[in-house]
Amino acid sequence: MRSFSYAAPATLDEAVRALTEAGPGAKVLAGGTTLYDLMKLDIETPPAVVDVRALRELAGIDTAGQELSFGAGALMADVAADPVLRRDYPALAESLSKAASQQLRNMATIGGNLLQRTRCAYFRGGPAFPCNKRQPGSGCAAIGGLDRGHALLGGSDACIATYPGDWAVALIAFDAVLDVAGPRGKRTLALADLHVEPGDTPAREHTLDWDEIVTRIRVPVTAAGRGSTYHKVRDRESYAFALASAAVAVTLDGGGAVEECRIAVGGVATRPWRCHDAERELAGAVLDRRSARRAGEAAFAGARPGTHNAFRVELGARTVAEALRIAGERAVP
Structure with a gap:
């Protein structure tokens, strides 16, 4: 793992400022269950890490109103255990309870979970394997290779890596939206508009700007x-x-x-x-x-x-x- 600077801001505004000042390549640290792995593999090499785990603006679960509202910093285990969710929206609760291990669910946040990167072995296997997602223009070893776990839908001639998450699949079925904060202000986007297919640019996986932070996930009541x-x-x-x-x-x-x-x-x-x-x-x-x-x-x-x-x-x-x-x-x- 390479060296990096570390910041633990006390407010969301401070977090956005710290991320912006660190520059492109800086990463947000929430639960860390994905980021740490990628840093150890030398896939992510951020010059700076901004720790948002303590931010109150990213906390809270509200399932009693006209919409379901989840702070992006809420833990997977806590959201999965919410009694209203388990009773009235079992698909959402099950998508979390069937993901990862209990230890990881106790650490991982629901906002970070949306942005986890593929588990493609070629992507994570290092420079021995060509991977357009890791090294644009190098090729895709999965195409024509060991593709048992790779994508059937949405692939391209440049990449067939599978999106690994469960939570986002359930959320997209319920027309969820995300609240996002950045140096240019706050905005809301549909979850359906967050992730992108690889096309010719597999390294681009979502539509967030590098200096934006997901703050809340909202689901219409149905x-x-x-x-x-x-x-x-x-x-x-x-x-x-x-x-x-x-x-x-x-x-x-x-x-x-x-x-x-x-x-x-x-x-x-x-x-x-x-x-x-x-x-x-x-x-x-x-x-x-x-x-x-x-x-x-x-x-x-x-x-x-x-x-x-x-x-x-x-x-x-x-x-x-x-x-x-x-x-x-x-x-x-």
Whole structure:
């Protein structure tokens, strides 16, 4: 790990000032569960680190109002344990409780979790492997290589690295928005506009400016929350990244037909992936085994499998269908 300067500001304004004064390349330290790893691997080499863990402006959880509001500095474990979230928005709670280990969830923040970087072994494997995300223009070893865990959706000729998170997948299904602060003031953006596909510039992963800090995550209140789930399929039951996951929320009418449907998938795309075609497939249909399967297939209609990951197209379709079954049972009054 290379040397760096360290600042622990007492307020958000001070944090933004410290980040700006440190210049491009400076990093925000929240839980540190991702940043420390990347610094040890010499992937992140910030000249300065700004510690925001103690900022009151980033704290707090409010699930009692007209929207769900989470400070970006709230811990994953605390948000996952919120009783209102567990009862009325199980998909959100499950996306956190099924992520990482309990020890990491006790340290990691929900704001930092949104910005974690890919777990692609080539990206993390050092200069022995070409990686356009780590070294632009060097190539992508995953294309034509060992791509079992790589993206089926949203990839490009330059990168097929998978976005690793769970929380953002559930949030995008619920139309979450982010509040952001920087030297040019405060702004709000949809979570759907945060992450970007790799295209020709895989090193650019999100739309935040280098001197901006996520301060709050807000989720509109919806009746679809109760009929929701985050279903995650992985190689082992805990502390593993998704081979395929699905965040699903539905409301049903008295005859079992779908009134509202929200579907997003994770572990299979280069960013959190909302499945609008799958949602349209279910609109007005009776939610049963066949319609759930059709929706699962629609979610992966645009998949581009590589050498070793084609099995995850079928796995992904089944994951969506099973998530719809679980959500449908929860949605029944």
